[in-house]
Amino acid sequence: MGSDMKTEMRLERFHEYLRGEGRALAAIEPLRVERVMTQDFVSVPSWFPADKAASVLRHTGKAFALVAGPRGDNHLASLNDLLTAPSTKSVGWCAKPLGPTVANDTPFDEAMELMDSHSVDRVAVVFGRLLVGIVTRDPDERRVPANRTSH
Secondary structure, three states, X not given: XXXXXXXXXXXXXXXXXXXXXXXXXXXXXXXXXXXXXXXOEEEOOOOOEHHHHHHHHHHHXXXXXXXXXXXXXXXXXXXXXXHHOOOOOEHHHHOEEOOOEEXXXXXXXXXXXXXXXXXXXXXXXXXXXXXXXXXXOOXXXXXXXXXXXXX
């Protein structure tokens, strides 16, 4: 079987899973968060102006700003969070606590259940203690809008 055929089969299985028709398939080969996570983030200091951080994200094509706290208390701001913040505010003002984390090999369903149980829209994906990605409930947060401007 050629690599193109394998790729097509994987895509078809993924689409079946997304349509909810692939539950039996998910039991055989669960979709892992590392396959759907975004790695679209840059690190910025908490004092950095929100409008400037939005410009950095748009320029680099990233979707999130990671704010590392002094005691390891990391926070996250999406591009949308930054674009809707008043121009006088900092990234730290609009960033939200990183919240629950999952390992990179966690099944996607478990990550969704964790989001539900914590009433959050995203979870951090870690490999050991290193942040390697973010899984978000909202696929629009993973796309960088081309026509939006910062305040």
